[in-house]
Every structure is written in structure tokens, then in C-alpha cells.
Amino acid sequence: MTHTPPHIMIRADAFADLGGGHIMRCLSLARWLAAQDCRVAFACAPGSADLVPALARSGFAVLDAHGNRDLPLPDGWPARADAVFVDLYSSDASDEVALRARAGAVVAIEDLDGRHHNCDLLVDPGAGRSADLYRGRVPPDCRVLAGPGFALLRDEFAAARADSLARRARQIAPPRHVLVSMGLTDIGGISERIARLVVNALPDATVEIILGPRAPSLPALRTLAASQPRLELGIDVDDMARRMSQADIAIGAGGGTALERCVLGLPSVAIILAANQRPATLYLARTGALLAIDTIDAVENELPGLLARMTPERCAALSKTAASVCDGKGAERVGRALLELVNGNRPETRNHD
Template identity: 55%
Template sequence: MTRHAPRILFRADASPSLGGGHVMRCLALARALCHPMSHEWGTNVAFACCEGTLDAAPALARSNLPVTTARSEADFDFPADWGGRADAIFVDLYTSTRADETRMRDRAGIIAVIEDLPERTHDCDLLVDPMPGGSPFDYAGRVPGDCNIMAGGAFALVRSEFAEQRQRALDRHFNPGPVKRILVSMGLTDLGGISEPVARLALDTLPEASVEVILGPRAPSRAALEALCRTEPRLTVHVDIDDMAQRMAKADLAIGAGGGTALERCVVGLPSIAVVLAGNQQEMTGLLDTDGALAAIASPEDVLAELPGLIRRLERPAARARMAERAAAVCDGRGAQRVARALVERIERQREAGHEPV
């Protein structure tokens, strides 16, 4: 039998209410899978997403990876030339269930899951939980006995450019000077238009610092912030950028969302204030705050009262140096490569056992 390159489908969605984090961490893993690996066939990667995902996560549209239609959690299309089957399906959905994963087994040799809500149960062969401090013991009795569990910050799914910028950024953040550049990045969808009040508070709190805001193309704050740029020379606004790691390396302080982007800031040791914008961000943001890897604001409603004080606290170089050291210890930015290797090796073992998909 002629072997085809492993076919790996990601089932993930993005929307204004959900944000783009699920798709972005899957895209980080997809890129790692597309890099040369220790196998001879290469890797074919595609996404199956609900309507509106490409608008909420434009980086996926730019990736040139195939994107097919998903009508529900377990009802979706494969690329036309895959023959209706994949070697592996990687699921990153808070709305999917164990029953959905069982249904997918008819269409893939391996079911993999990205999870950070350990109270759920899964029918999967590989589970990735990037939560700092996560442990395989968190999933005892919640996954099949032979499931490969990759839990903890070592498996954080961030893009390779953050690892590439890590040493340069740490050299700077471990030895900080005054705060001259503040980076504001409240997520691709700018939930509730939060970027505008955050940027204004940062400008008012540190009158000598410049503020750089990163937005998605449909961000509610976009028009107001672009208008403010015309009268405030310390403010710049960038839409849908591809060089976030470099911008984090150059910033002195960040204000951002919780969730996956907080792990990106940890890789480069960027001192940051994280605002919890969704319930699923609470646990990880709280853990990082307790560990000193960031300073947390529990909800958008608390930003006005708490953000100026936290900015002034982190204006002190010694406070930022301590936070940078704690953040850098959370993850090194190579989690996607570790997970990609584990998945490809599992596919190879299955093929060696004679379970080659048709």
C-alpha cells in the first residue's frame, strides 16, 4: 500500500463572543506540524470551522491552509481529496462532548483534544492541557486508560516566533529601564470595546510613555482609537499584525487579555497586566497572578478602579524584573513542537500496527 502524508484536521471555531484564541493555538500547532519532522511523508493539515471564523481569526485566512465547513461540533467536511477520512482530528471546542468525539472515531484513526477545563470527560487518544501547573492526574478517570496526556506549561501552544524572540526579549526584560512603551492587546475581537478605555487609562497614567494598541479588523474600539491617534502622538494603532512576538520583545509593559495570549507574554518574559474577559480565562490568569507571572484584573468592570494602580506598581523596574523572571519560568514557547512530535509518533505507531487509513 502507498502511504499518504498524515492528514490532520483541526476542529475549532472563532467568533466575536468566543474570540480567536482556540483557532490561534491550533494554528500554532498546525504550523509546527507543517515543519520538517522525523517522518518521511510530510504532513497535510486542514481546519473545519463554523461560519464567521475567518472574520474573527484572519490569521487563519492568511495561512493558506484548507478550511472546510463545520455545521456542528461533529458534523463537518474534510478537504475533497482526503476521501472523507483523516489520520487524526484535533478538537478545540468548549461545546463538544465525549459523544461527539466518539462519533468522530468513524472518520479518523486518532482523536486528540486541546483542553483547559479538566472537569470534562473525553473519548480521545491524546489530550493537551496547556494550563500552567497542569498534571495528568487532573484527568484520572476522565479519559481512556491509554490516552497520552500532555499537561502543563511545557505544552503551551504558542507560535514558534515567540521562542525565537525569547532570549533577546529576556535579556531586555530581566534588566528593565523606565517604562517607555506600553503594548495593549485585548484579544482579536476586542470584547465589549475594552481596548479604548484601557489605552486611555495607560496614556493618562504614564504621561511620558507611548502606547501601542493591537486590534483585529472588526474590533469595536477601532474607529475611536484611530480617531484618537490623530490628536494624541503617543498613541499608535495596528490592525491584524503578524509580528506580535517582536512587538512584545520591544515593549516595557503589556496590558492584555487572559488566556492563551498571556502565555505568549510569559514566553518572552514581558511584564503584564491581564484582564479576565471570559470565564474560561479565570483559572489560568489567577494561577499566573498567584505565581507572580502577571498582575490580574478579575473583570472588565474592575479596569477603571484597578488599572492605574497596577501600572504605577509596575512602573518600578525592580517589580518588572521580578515579574519577568516568574513569567519566563512558566513556558519556553516550544510546546507546539513537543505536541506535534507526539502526535506524529502516535500516527506512525498506528500505521506500523497495520491501521493505515484508506
């Protein structure tokens, strides 16, 4: 029988108030799957590729999806994809049932508490999460992959891990290079507020701000950088692992980007930008993997004090604990589990070793 490659759709959206993190993590999985000779395409809310330039230049087909149950397929694909990977906060189990008309298997990734799913494989990469949390909320035969070991991070982070950890083991001076990365969409224009606070709190440090081309802070930050030589801007960068590896400390959002920093052992302050980030971020803070600020409104009051606590000794302790959280190989682990599921469903592979 002629082998046909697996056809896998990814259903994820980006919005200005949601950010682009869902699509960015799905891109990590898509790249791994494509390297295994899978056919991969995205179905997203209109405008998602504009908000996430990395999706637009990824080379993957991007189709407009109108609603949680809409799953358009590229021309030339079979009538049903082998699987759909769903990364949507607004979907529920009934939507996943509907998607089965267009895909042989349903895989969902979850960051929220309390939702029920009708999927064959569920991924919850949150810190402190376990499969037991999903008893009674997924079908009995659904496989659950839980914990930061399954975080969908780009392979560049795992590749940079050893050198980054070695650099931190040698670091004995106070922080001199601060990386600020609050997400591509810069929710609420928070990047400018943080930049001003850090420049004032750490007068000897270089402050590097990473943001997207449509970030609301960008005009004000360009003006500030013109008069402040210690402030550097990185717009729509594609080498975050390198930049994180070179930073002494970081200030960033909770969620998946906090786990990127953990892979590299980067001491950080995580600012919770959305309710779904709170449980995992606070768990990481309790275990000593990072320092946390619970709300955007608390940034002005709390950030200067937290930066003052970033002594070499505190940074070393944060780095060691952060590095123990995950190794950056979650996309491969999830990808292998997805292909096991797909191959088990396909007639051409069902009776072969």
C-alpha cells in the same frame, strides 16, 4: 509500501463573543505539522476565517463545519483523516466518539474544568495543571500532556526569547513603551477603555494598541490616536513576538496570550475576559508571573493602581518569574506526540523502526 503523508484535520471555531484565540493556537500546531510534511486542513464554523484573517491567509484549506460532530474533509483526502485535533468548548465525549467515524485518532485540547473526553491524546496547557486531574475523565490509555510547556504558541516567540530576556536584564528605567493586546475581536470594546486609562496613568509612555480589523474599539481608537501622538495602533499584525519584545510592559487578556508574554519575560497585567481564563491566570498571579484583574468591570478601578506599581524593580521580578513558566516550544512537543499517535495507528508504519 508507498509512504503517504499523515492527513490531520483541525476542528475549531471563532465567534465574536469567543474570540479567535482557539484558531490562532491551532494555526501554530498546523504550521509545525505542515513543516513535517503532513496534510493539514481546518473545519470551522462559518465566518471563522473572516474573524481570524490569519486563518484566511494561512494557505490551509478551510471548510465549513455545522455542529460539533460535523467533520468535512477536503477533496482528494482519504475517507477518514488520520487524526482530528479538537479545540471546542461546546463539545463533549459523545461528540468525540462520533468524530471517530471520520478520523483514526482524536486529540483534544482542554481549558475547562470538569469535562469528560473520549480521546487518544489530551492537551491541557494551563498553568498549574497536571495529568492527575484527568483520572477517570479520559480513557485509561489516553495520554495527557499538561502544563504550559505544551502551550500552542507560534515559533516566533521561542525564536525571540533570548534577545527579549537579554533586553529586560538591561532595563533600569520606568516603563516607556506599553503594549495593549486584548485579542483580535476586542470583546466588549475593552481596548478603548484601557487605552484611555493607560494614556492618563503613564503620561511619558508610548501606548501601542493591537487589535483586529473588526474590533468594536477601532473607530474610537482611530479618533483618539489622531489627537494623541503617544497612541499607536497595530491592526491585524503578524509580528507579535517582535512587538512584545520591544515593549517594556503589557496589558492583555488571560489564556494563551499570557503565556506568549511569559516566554518573552514581558511584565504584564492580565485581564480575565472569560471564565475559562480565570484558574490559570490567577495561578500565574499567585506565583508572581503577572499581575491580574479578575473581571472587565474592575478595570477602571484597578488598572491605574497596578500600573503605578510597575517600578523597575517590580518589572524585573515579574520578568524573571514569567520567563520560568514556559519556553514557547509547546507546538513542537504536541506535534511530536500527535505524530507518534498517528504513526502507531498506521499500517505502513506499525512494523517499522
